[in-house]
Amino acid sequence: MTQSAASPEVRRALEQFRVFYAELADVKAQILSGARRREDEDSAPDAVVRPVFARLRRSLADLGFHRRRDRGDMDIGYVMAATADEVLLHMVEWEGRRVWSSTLLEEAVYGSREAGDRVLDAGEDLASGRQSGQKDVAAAILLALLLGFRGRCRGSDHAGEIARLKERLYAGVFGRPFDPKVDWQTLMSGALGPALDAGRLRRLPRLAPWVAAVGASIVIYLIASHLIWWSATGSLLATADRIAAGETTRVEPSR
Numbered sequence: 086m087t088q089s090a091a092s093p094e095v096r097r098a099l100e101q102f103r104v105f106y107a108e109l110a111d112v113k114a115q116i117l118s119g120a121r122r123r124e125d126e127d128s129a130p131d132a133v134v135r136p137v138f139a140r141l142r143r144s145l146a147d148l149g150f151h152r153r154r155d156r157g158d159m160d161i162g163y164v165m166a167a168t169a170d171e172v173l174l175h176m177v178e179w180e181g182r183r184v185w186s187s188t189l190l191e192e193a194v195y196g197s198r199e200a201g202d203r204v205l206d207a208g209e210d211l212a213s214g215r216q217s218g219q220k221d222v223a224a225a226i227l228l229a230l231l232l233g234f235r236g237r238c239r240g241s242d243h244a245g246e247i248a249r250l251k252e253r254l255y256a257g258v259f260g261r262p263f264d265p266k267v268d269w270q271t272l273m274s275g276a277l278g279p280a281l282d283a284g285r286l287r288r289l290p291r292l293a294p295w296v297a298a299v300g301a302s303i304v305i306y307l308i309a310s311h312l313i314w315w316s317a318t319g320s321l322l323a324t325a326d327r328i329a330a331g332e333t334t335r336v337e338p339s340r
Contacts, residue, residue: 091224095258098161098221101148102228105165108144109172112137116179134181134188141169141190152194159207164225166190167200168234175239201236204229205250212253220258227254 091099116137145151150162170189174182191200204226210216211223230251238247255263 091259092220094221095224098224099228101161102165102225105141105144105148106168106228106232108141109169112140113172113177116177116181130180130184133179134184137173137181138185138188138190138193141166142193145190145194150194152196158219159203159222161221161225163191163195163200164204164222164229166194167204167236168229168232170200171234171236171239176233201239204234205236205238208250208254212250212257214257223254224258227251227258230254 119133145162145166148162150160170191173185189198192198207216207222208226208230211219211226230247235247252263
């Protein structure tokens, strides 16, 4: 099957999301490492939050997403800010969680506290065609969902709703069906969880040189691989290689 190349706006969205999420992944690793170092210390939570908040806000600004006073159309930065807020509120145990909930990145940059609804509503509008011309935002929402963003659906039994939204966004962004044979949840969430906790980020080359030459499935896969630490997955990959090569390990019975 011929695979369509991503449009320039989608390529840009993927690259921006990759850059920001690499920062977020590194922040998470530092938080976990710092938490281990401070386990016997009495560090004020707000002192822990300040450098994290400043770094992620600066990362958004470096990508061109500055403070906005209006609540107009959603942009990629809004989705990235919402993803960071959800990761730091629900996907990592740390002493700054309570402080972070009172100073959301979304609120600091966009002046709102409604991403849990807005991101999913925008995803539905884009997937259904009610809103058009924003494939870059659709791509960002797709990546957020693949990386575990759930918004108002977090903690609820909405797995089917989220799965359908991912499939529809994927088809709309890349012009081909979502591949049911790929275990995206394991690839993007399950594999990333222990990898992020392992403490070393494996950064690969930028997306731009290869996005145009490969299909959308490879694009998403390589975005994930930017964030996988080799030390956390090396043995698993080696085992997979042996299985793919048809090798087996047998214990010969005693004669």
